[in-house]
Amino acid sequence: MTKRTRRNHTPAFKAKVALTAIKGEKTLAELAQLFDVHPNQITAWKAQLLDGAAGVFGSGVASAEAPSVDLKALHAKIGELALENDFLEGALIKAGMLSVKR
Incomplete structure (x- = not known):
């Protein structure tokens, strides 16, 4: 079993995957196979998109x-x-109410 190198996905790719997951036309397993990413990663991107969606209109x-x-x-x-x-x-200090060693 060979070790896979760490991949860095672009924000555009993450948005595309998350939007596809939100549509709900395919299951997470199908999306994971289609985009070659782990289902947990798709769920995380989807949650991140939903949390940040309000900022698009109010920022x-x-x-x-x-x-x-x-x-x-x-x-x-x-x-x-x-x-x-x-x-x-x-x-x-002159009045003697505060020590000089302060």
Whole structure:
């Protein structure tokens, strides 16, 4: 018995097999023989197609409504907060309410 090398199937091939399985015109055994893949692999591709099918119709709308992030404003806020923390830390050390070994 010879060992078969690992095959990589294209997404188009996987979609074709999964769509054929969804149609239900042939059994898994017939499809496995026709496309030369294991029946479990066909079942996995079919489930993957059904899980991702909703994303085909809804993915464009969600990405268009995503809020844009202003990185300059965020960096400015981080700098401002870091400055306040340093100032307050120094004031607490001078007041004796915070140890220097921190």
